[in-house]
Amino acid sequence: MTTPSRRPADPVQEWAAILEATPPDVRQRVAELVQRHRAALAEAFYAEMLAHPQAHVFLDAQVVHQRLHASMQRWLGELFAPRQHDELAAIVAHQRHVGEVHARIQLPMHLVARGARFLKGRLLTTLLQEGADAKQAERALLYIGDLLDLALELMAESYVRDTQREARSEEAFRLHALTQNLQVERERQRFLLANWGQEVLFALHRGGEPLVLPTLRGSEFGLWFMHKGSNVFEGAPEVDLVLRGMERVDGTLLPQLAASTAGDPAHHQALLLQLQSELDNLQYLVQMLFERHVELESGRDALTRLLNRRFLAPILAREIHLAQQRRIPFALLMLDIDHFKQVNDRHGHDAGDVVLQQTAALLLNHVRSSDFVFRFGGEEFLVVLVDVPPAQAAAQADKLRRRIAAHRFDLPNGVTLQLTASIGVAAWNGHPDYQYLIQQADAALYAAKRGGRDRVCVADDGPVAQAAAPTIGA
Numbered sequence: 001m002t003t004p005s006r007r008p009a010d011p012v013q014e015w016a017a018i019l020e021a022t023p024p025d026v027r028q029r030v031a032e033l034v035q036r037h038r039a040a041l042a043e044a045f046y047a048e049m050l051a052h053p054q055a056h057v058f059l060d061a062q063v064v065h066q067r068l069h070a071s072m073q074r075w076l077g078e079l080f081a082p083r084q085h086d087e088l089a090a091i092v093a094h095q096r097h098v099g100e101v102h103a104r105i106q107l108p109m110h111l112v113a114r115g116a117r118f119l120k121g122r123l124l125t126t127l128l129q130e131g132a133d134a135k136q137a138e139r140a141l142l143y144i145g146d147l148l149d150l151a152l153e154l155m156a157e158s159y160v161r162d163t164q165r166e167a168r169s170e171e172a173f174r175l176h177a178l179t180q181n182l183q184v185e186r187e188r189q190r191f192l193l194a195n196w197g198q199e200v201l202f203a204l205h206r207g208g209e210p211l212v213l214p215t216l217r218g219s220e221f222g223l224w225f226m227h228k229g230s231n232v233f234e235g236a237p238e239v240d241l242v243l244r245g246m247e248r249v250d251g252t253l254l255p256q257l258a259a260s261t262a263g264d265p266a267h268h269q270a271l272l273l274q275l276q277s278e279l280d281n282l283q284y285l286v287q288m289l290f291e292r293h294v295e296l297e298s299g300r301d302a303l304t305r306l307l308n309r310r311f312l313a314p315i316l317a318r319e320i321h322l323a324q325q326r327r328i329p330f331a332l333l334m335l336d337i338d339h340f341k342q343v344n345d346r347h348g349h350d351a352g353d354v355v356l357q358q359t360a361a362l363l364l365n366h367v368r369s370s371d372f373v374f375r376f377g378g379e380e381f382l383v384v385l386v387d388v389p390p391a392q393a394a395a396q397a398d399k400l401r402r403r404i405a406a407h408r409f410d411l412p413n414g415v416t417l418q419l420t421a422s423i424g425v426a427a428w429n430g431h432p433d434y435q436y437l438i439q440q441a442d443a444a445l446y447a448a449k450r451g452g453r454d455r456v457c458v459a460d461d462g463p464v465a466q467a468a469a470p471t472i473g474a
């Protein structure tokens with residue numbers, strides 16, 4: 001490789017080092033070559049990818065033709081175009097963004113690596129065909145290899161980070177479905193924790209040689225916390241505190257207690273009090289965890305009880321998977337209450353909250369139980385209509401709009417209000433990235449607002465190539 005052996009850690013510096021290590025005429029030649037052949041390279045790249053049985057699942061010939069082809073050409077052009085140092089940070093950020101897109105569409109990383117390998121080979125062949133001498137071809141190949149490898153490294157970095165995050169969300173979703181009622185779970189775990197405390201006391205009382213005390217980690221509570229609780233509440237500061245508390249109890253306190261039974265009774269008593277205090281502390285932490293996270297972490301919005309954004313990614317990824325595999329269409333509706341700010345301003349924040357709650361109830365009552373209703377944020381709602389053809393999605397959106405317009409919102413101050421909502425509709429159109437579909441629905445909502453509100457607009461499924469993130473192999 002042309003990069004120095006002691007590589008700087010900053011990818012911008014690494015990018016710059018690759019450029020500096022390559023003679024300008026070689027860079028220029030590669031830039032021109034890529035510019036001239038990028039359409040053919042993209043063509044060959046996707047022909048190769050579509051022939052691959054695994055890639056086939058992620059790529060649809062029509063989507064490739066309509067969108068990805070242009071994205072790939074742009075990406076290639078940008079990668080090898082002559083660059084100033086101050087442009088490199090943006091290029092690095094862009095490669096990371098591509099990795100995030102790959103993670104969202106769950107494109108396996110080995111396919112991306114395969115795509116890059118294919119491109120390297122193609123570029124070398126083209127270079128030789130164009131009459132580059134062996135020495136020049138060697139320099140150019142090193143340069144191409146280094147840049148593609150670095151781009152791939154950056155993509156892989158964000159891919160892994162995002163995939164892990166999504167996997168955690170999916171797992172939490174699964175646990176959510178498993179545990180269902182966190183209130184009940186909370187009582188159960190508090191009971192199990194207290195129960196373990198009793199078991200320790202019984203074991204101390206029973207005695208025995210050697211004295212074996214049940215560990216907290218091996219208790220039913222401990223097992224639940226390690227395998228489920230810490231996952232469900234991931235990110236909360238209490239999780240670490242509980243884990244450290246468990247370690248203290250099992251690692252230090254229990255052995256001290258076991259050793260103290262035959263020793264100084266006052267010392268033994270002090271250790272028992274310490275155990276009680278650790279237990280109280282753990283009970284408190286568990287209570288806090290459930291209280292603080294019962295709403296958010298269970299995936300429900302506290303005010304409306306609708307789904308919050310937490311499960312948006314796994315739910316949309318699953319719908320896209322179903323649409324790709326079984327051709328089951330779905331659509332997104334982005335709904336926003338019109339002039340909602342005025343409700344807050346004229347009738348108070350509590351009245352605004354009530355309007356949001358009543359809107360949520362209206363939506364839930366007028367979609368099928370298989371559809372998903374999210375509070376997307378503020379006064380914006382996102383509805384996922386499953387198994388629905390595009391025309392029906394727009395009709396369904398209009399039905400919801402009419403329901404809201406006909407509703408009388410009863411406010412806490414006794415006032416009855418009539419309100420309207422605007423809705424943007426985006427039917428799934430083959431794009432593997434759900435963020436793209438959300439953007440489409442959002443743009444349609446914006447059009448509905450601009451068009452005068454109290455209306456439904458359907459996303460204009462025009463050329464997506466400009467909007468979509470350039471992806472390699474996706």
Ligand SMILES: Nc1nc2c(ncn2[C@@H]2O[C@H](COP(=O)(O)OP(=O)(O)OP(=O)(O)O)[C@@H](O)[C@H]2O)c(=O)[nH]1
Nearest residue numbers: 336337338339340341342344349350352353378379
């Ligand atoms: N009561 C209440 N208000 C909220 C909540 N979340 C966001 N808001 C308010 O929602 C309002 C949104 O106002 P804007 O984005 O200006 O939109 P709008 O007044 O609905 O106007 P258009 O969308 O353009 O029709 C802001 O005043 C927010 O403070 C909430 O949970 N409760």
